[in-house]
Amino acid sequence: MPDSLVGVNTLVPNRLVKKAIIDHEIAELDGYEKIRSEVKYGQNFRIDLLLSSPEQPVCYVEIKNCTLVENRLAMFPDAVTNRGLKHLVELEHQVAAGQRAVMFFLIQRQDASSFRPADHIDPEYGRQLRHARQQGVEILVYDVRIDLKQITINAPVPVDF
16 A cells, blocks of 8 residues: 555464564553463354453453554444454453453554544444443554564554544
8 A cells, every 4th residue: 555565464463463462562461371362252253362360350352454544544344244243242241241352453554543443334333343342342453563574563553433
């Protein structure tokens, strides 16, 4: 893209976020002793990461790849996502059960200064994301540093909704 390289490999976000948690690069998810990937939970779902530690509640982390940026605004989703809606509902169930739940958006580019749901693409997802946030699902958004040799977690991006 004119202002940034864009990471299009959809396998990268889960690996990158997991590595960043292990390396203590995501302050909001620091302090967990155990990190498991692709753990079954809820009604026939797999959570991207399940964090656990004796000192704090279990943390369910669902990771979404975000590549849509317009006028420095990152948005998700870039297509209607019924599956994404179901993930939000399942995360709400975990919060209701006393656990911690995080929806983590990884912006695989460097030209975003804020994030919000792409209501013009999937208004129902936007409504459900706002509802999940009100119910206690945490929303984390980070961007990356990317060049032709590597991609790494960079910094939090403000949520604007």
